[in-house]
Amino acid sequence: MAKQGRRTEVLEAAIRLFSARGYHGTSVREIADALGMGSGSIYAHIESKEDLLFEVVDQAAERFVTAVRPIAGGPGPAAGKLRQALIAHAEVVAASRDAATVFLHEWKALSPERRAAVAAKRDAYEELYAGIIRQGVAEGRFRAVDEKFARLLVLSAGNWLYEWYDPAGPMGPAEVAERFADLILQGLQRKETGRGRPSV
Amino acid sequence: MAKQGRRTEVLEAAIRLFSARGYHGTSVREIADALGMGSGSIYAHIESKEDLLFEVVDQAAERFVTAVRPIAGGPGPAAGKLRQALIAHAEVVAASRDAATVFLHEWKALSPERRAAVAAKRDAYEELYAGIIRQGVAEGRFRAVDEKFARLLVLSAGNWLYEWYDPAGPMGPAEVAERFADLILQGLQRKETGRGRPSV
DNA sequence: CCTACCGATCGGTAGG
DNA sequence: CCTACCGATCGGTAGG
Numbered sequence: 537m538a539k540q541g542r543r544t545e546v547l548e549a550a551i552r553l554f555s556a557r558g559y560h561g562t563s564v565r566e567i568a569d570a571l572g573m574g575s576g577s578i579y580a581h582i583e584s585k586e587d588l589l590f591e592v593v594d595q596a597a598e599r600f601v602t603a604v605r606p607i608a609g610g611p612g613p614a615a616g617k618l619r620q621a622l623i624a625h626a627e628v629v630a631a632s633r634d635a636a637t638v639f640l641h642e643w644k645a646l647s648p649e650r651r652a653a654v655a656a657k658r659d660a661y662e663e664l665y666a667g668i669i670r671q672g673v674a675e676g677r678f679r680a681v682d683e684k685f686a687r688l689l690v691l692s693a694g695n696w697l698y699e700w701y702d703p704a705g706p707m708g709p710a711e712v713a714e715r716f717a718d719l720i721l722q723g724l725q726r727k728e729t730g731r732g733r734p735s736v
Numbered sequence: 737m738a739k740q741g742r743r744t745e746v747l748e749a750a751i752r753l754f755s756a757r758g759y760h761g762t763s764v765r766e767i768a769d770a771l772g773m774g775s776g777s778i779y780a781h782i783e784s785k786e787d788l789l790f791e792v793v794d795q796a797a798e799r800f801v802t803a804v805r806p807i808a809g810g811p812g813p814a815a816g817k818l819r820q821a822l823i824a825h826a827e828v829v830a831a832s833r834d835a836a837t838v839f840l841h842e843w844k845a846l847s848p849e850r851r852a853a854v855a856a857k858r859d860a861y862e863e864l865y866a867g868i869i870r871q872g873v874a875e876g877r878f879r880a881v882d883e884k885f886a887r888l889l890v891l892s893a894g895n896w897l898y899e900w901y902d903p904a905g906p907m908g909p910a911e912v913a914e915r916f917a918d919l920i921l922q923g924l925q926r927k928e929t930g931r932g933r934p935s936v
Numbered sequence: 937c938c939t940a941c942c943g944a945t946c947g948g949t950a951g952g
Numbered sequence: 953c954c955t956a957c958c959g960a961t962c963g964g965t966a967g968g
Contacts, residue, residue, distance in 0.1 A: 561845065562762035564947060577953045578948075585947065615925060641841065645761065669924075678924050685915045687925055691894035693889055700888065715885045723923025724869075724878050724886055725815060764963060776965075785963065853938045 545571055545583045546702045547595075550588050555634035559589050559645040571635075589642060591703035596639035597657040599628050614672030618690065619717040622685045623669060626709035629701060639696045666692050690720060745771055747795075748780045751910050759789050759845040779804060781842060788851045789842060796839035797857040799828050801864075808864035814872030818890065819917040825894045826909035837898045842861035865890050890920060 549570040551560040564577040564585050568617045582588050603624040607617055669686045672678030673728050678686075693716045701712065749770040753762040763783050765775040782788050803824040807817055829836050838863060843854050869886045872878030878886075893916045 554951085556761060556844075557757060558760055558845070560758055563945075575947090576957095579948070580913075580953060618924075644756075645758070672924070677926060677928050678955055679922070681919060681924060685912075685919060688896070688900065689889075689893055689916060689919050692892040695899075696888070696892035696896055696962080699895075712885075715882060716889060719881060719885060719889050719923075720919075721923055721925045722879070723921055723925075724818075724872070724881065725921045725923075726877060726879050727927050763961075765961085774938055775963090776939080777942095779964065781937060 543581045546578060547588070547591060551592050551634045551638060553631075554589065554642055557638040559585075559638075586645075586647065586650075587640070590654075591596045592635060593639050593643050593646065593654055594657070595659070596632060596635040597654055599632060599635070600625065600639075601657060601661050603628050604661065604664050608667055614668050614675060615721055616675060617668045617716065618660060618665075618672070618721070620715050621665065622690065622694060622713040623710045626701070626713040629694075630703045630709035631696045633698055633701070633703055640695055640698060662687060662691060673700060693720070715733055746788070747791060748776060751792050751832075751834045751838060752815070753843055754789065754839040756794060757783075759838075759842045769801045771800055786845075786847065786850075789838070789885050790854075791845050792835060793839050793846065793854055795858070796832060796835040797854055799835070800825065800830060800839075801857060803828050804861065805865050808867055814868050814875060814877060814920055817868045817874070818865075818921070819914065822890065822894060822917050823910045824912040826897060826901070826913040829894075829897045830909035831902045833898055833901070834902055840895055840898060862887060862891060881921065895918070 546567065550562075551568050553566055553570065557566075564578055567588075568575045568578045571578075604621045606687055607620045610617070639654075643651060646654065665687045666683055669678065669681075669683050669690075673680055673683070697712070701709075703709075747765050750762075751772065753766055755848075756762075757766075764778055767788075768775045768778045789914075804821045807820045807824060810817065843851060846854065849855065865887045866883055867881050869878065869881075869890075873880055873883070897912070903907075903909070
């Protein structure tokens, strides 16, 4: 418990520092300093700096997949699933914003094999959204849009959250997600404007 | 011309390397190597590594603002401007993807003063989109959505482009931008589905 | 633009 | 978890 707890503290310090300064911009000494340790002592808890990065990135990827998978595979119409998936995504960002930042920003610093492992998880995550969109089109509730672009629009909004969302701010993650979901589902343009084709 | 051309080569090498490995992950020696120079010789062209980063980031920011400002300030309905702005944005990414990556990824590595200068340009850029959206709402062509979220949705799609868009791929930047614009303007959901409120 | 070099810092190890 | 230390590499400078 003590050793396990200390290891968690090392992870948490790494998340904070990697998020703020980047992987290459953070030294092992800085992580050790944050815990009041000597710079060599940290190797009692980790094997290498890159192991630490992988653990942070992989855990973050896992959190997203775990949160959204049951929604995508669950019952109900696609629009509701899309809304719930976005809420779940935003909640993960709100709860682990620094880890999400490291996941999205620093995976390139991993070795090729580990990068591939993370890419596989990210692909699996994106496929959850693709499935929801295909379902909506198949149900006839969504327009027959290109699935790839609909998925990219949703993921762009979700993935960009870490850049601007402040968990300490006035708006909760669910509220933020609902607004994006409304916009994505209903569009920016008024429906009754113009007759037939949209004005531009 | 010779010296000026060489300096441009230094910038271009820095863009490529900063984009691929990050600012802190790239050494001055690697940039010099890419140009077949000794590691000290690069200081005949630049004053410091951070100066180099600032120049790359600032130039990229300038490209986006320059491309979109005339559209936002020009004539015509908001929907058309939004479409044109997204196309212009995608064209900048297509033409300078690595520079856009450095701009969006590495600005945190700048000194506080320079970071503030870049943030000001980024804010000005975002304001261009805010203006277009306000215009659309004022015209009655856009739904009375929260301007902030509409702007964030557009910018998220645009800013995430550098992560997945391949300029060498089959789809041109204008085509990509048009698809996003259609989705954002019209929404994912069919209009005639359900009566009254959307199904979820 | 080169050669030669600077002090500082890097990730990591040894031995306790 | 500490102290002491390793070779390698860092950004940058001097003198030509």
